[in-house]
Amino acid sequence: MKVTQHIENANGKPLFSFEILPPLKGQNIQSIFDSIDPLMEFNPPFIDVTYHREEYEFKELPSGLLQKKIVKKRPGTVGICAGIQNKYDVDAIPHILCGGFTKEDTENLLIDLDFLGIDNVVALRGDALKNEIYFRPEKEGNEYASELVTQIHNLNKGIYLDEDLQNSSCTNFCIGVAGYPEKHMEAPSVDSDIHFLKQKIKNGADYIITQMFFDNKRFFDFVAKCRAAGITVPIIPGLKPIATKKQLNLIPHRFKVDLPDELIMAVVKAKDNEAVKEIGVEWCVEQSKGLVAAGFPVLHYYSMGKAENIKAIAKEVF
Ligand code: FAD
Numbered sequence: 001m002k003v004t005q006h007i008e009n010a011n012g013k014p015l016f017s018f019e020i021l022p023p024l025k026g027q028n029i030q031s032i033f034d035s036i037d038p039l040m041e042f043n044p045p046f047i048d049v050t051y052h053r054e055e056y057e058f059k060e061l062p063s064g065l066l067q068k069k070i071v072k073k074r075p076g077t078v079g080i081c082a083g084i085q086n087k088y089d090v091d092a093i094p095h096i097l098c099g100g101f102t103k104e105d106t107e108n109l110l111i112d113l114d115f116l117g118i119d120n121v122v123a124l125r126g127d128a129l130k131n132e133i134y135f136r137p138e139k140e141g142n143e144y145a146s147e148l149v150t151q152i153h154n155l156n157k158g159i160y161l162d163e164d165l166q167n168s169s170c171t172n173f174c175i176g177v178a179g180y181p182e183k184h185m186e187a188p189s190v191d192s193d194i195h196f197l198k199q200k201i202k203n204g205a206d207y208i209i210t211q212m213f214f215d216n217k218r219f220f221d222f223v224a225k226c227r228a229a230g231i232t233v234p235i236i237p238g239l240k241p242i243a244t245k246k247q248l249n250l251i252p253h254r255f256k257v258d259l260p261d262e263l264i265m266a267v268v269k270a271k272d273n274e275a276v277k278e279i280g281v282e283w284c285v286e287q288s289k290g291l292v293a294a295g296f297p298v299l300h301y302y303s304m305g306k307a308e309n310i311k312a313i314a315k316e317v318f
Contacts, residue, residue: 001091002119002174004206006045007234007297015298016318017236019048021305022074029076029083031305036088038307042314046091047084048122048209048300051077053100055130078109082116091120093176098142099126099135103151103161106142110155114171122176122209123148123200146199149175153204177201179208179235181222185256190222194229207233212240212251212302214283215260216290237291240302241309242280244273281312288317 006015018039023031036047052074058066081092094113096106113121125145128135142148154160158170177200178184180193187193197208208226213219223235242251242259248267252259263283270276288299299317303310 001045002206003046003091003093003176003298004174004234006091007207010045010297012295012297014292014296014318015045016042016301016314017044017046017048017298018301018303018310019050019238020080020303021050022052022076022080023305025073025075029080032080032083033087035303035305035307036084038311039303039314040088040090042311042318044090046093046120047088048093048095049077049080049084050074051095051097051124051126053097053126053129078112078116081113081118085117092118093120093122094118095122095124096148097124097126098137098145098148099129100138101142102138102140103142104140105138106148106151107155107161110152110171110173113173119172120174120176121152122178123152123205124178144196145177146196146203149177149200149203149205156204174207175205176207176209176236177205179210179222179226181210181213181219182257184211190225194222194225194231197226198229198231201231201233205233207236209236209300210238211255211257212238213257214242214263214287215258216287216294218258219291220294234297236298236300237296238300238302239284239287239291240304241277241284241313242267243277243306243309245270245276277309281309284309284313285316288313292317 020032020035054070054072057069057071059069061067077094081094084092123145137143152173152175155171156173158168160168179197183190183193219237245267248264266279267276270279291299301310
């Protein structure tokens, strides 16, 4: 079922959902099920599975020369989605990227997903590769998520890349896109970012799911700006509980989001990571309760494969 349909059917009751990462190459799919099982009691209508493109690594040869190696550390997004839908009564939502895909690759991926009975996708651009400053699309690929949305929306209307295939079978994907309450790291301003976010909606996206944030006021301001810009689709807040002291530096660096001083000082003063986990859960519970009170239809948690703290939050909120 489509995310938009789940929201409609819930009749205002807040829904719980979460995101997982495929395991590192070499691990078993059981590790994924082990991270989902403890959260099923909260009846998530859908679970997102991230996509990880290949990366370039340089390996030093005995001669001292550097050999460029292409590695895909977390493959398996599509297989995991199929596995989840097979095992649980839940919709699995693969994230799909512009980066690393030609438009033809994307079309073939969408056909696979459709055949697997997957009704939803999240359409993303993807980040620049580690050794690149700017994101570079494939030669025959989509450059921005808005173009990827157009491609998916076209396939929903039976418009394939090959003109000879017109009037063929249509897909029927519900399309989610990313939004950034504190703006995307490359965007020159919040307003320009919202301008391009609106483009994704105009091109056919059905809902927005946001980057993590730790201050609800930033999210509420973002939503108000989206609404003022004429964006009317559901906006799903993304939440992550802090779990380690290291994340105080990692999260702002990696995701370009601010942490409130009160949260920072509480984590700094915590005696160990067990205490940090408790602080992270408490903070996230307060955020979640504020979002439920404000009437947001779904709360989406970045579980990163760690169920324990998400379960502690869900127990208090759902
Ligand atoms: P876009 O919407 O294309 O925007 C990228 C930048 O370009 C923005 O600054 C925007 O303002 C600007 N822009 C957009 N259109 C135009 C235009 N026409 N002209 C000029 N500028 C423009 N990454 C992964 O690799 N795998 C994942 O599974 C994944 N999941 C994610 C889930 C969520 C909820 C979020 C918030 C992010 C996720 N990401 C993931 C990270 C994401 O791929 C990066 O943040 C990426 O840098 C931007 O993706 P986007 O879809 O927001 O890009």
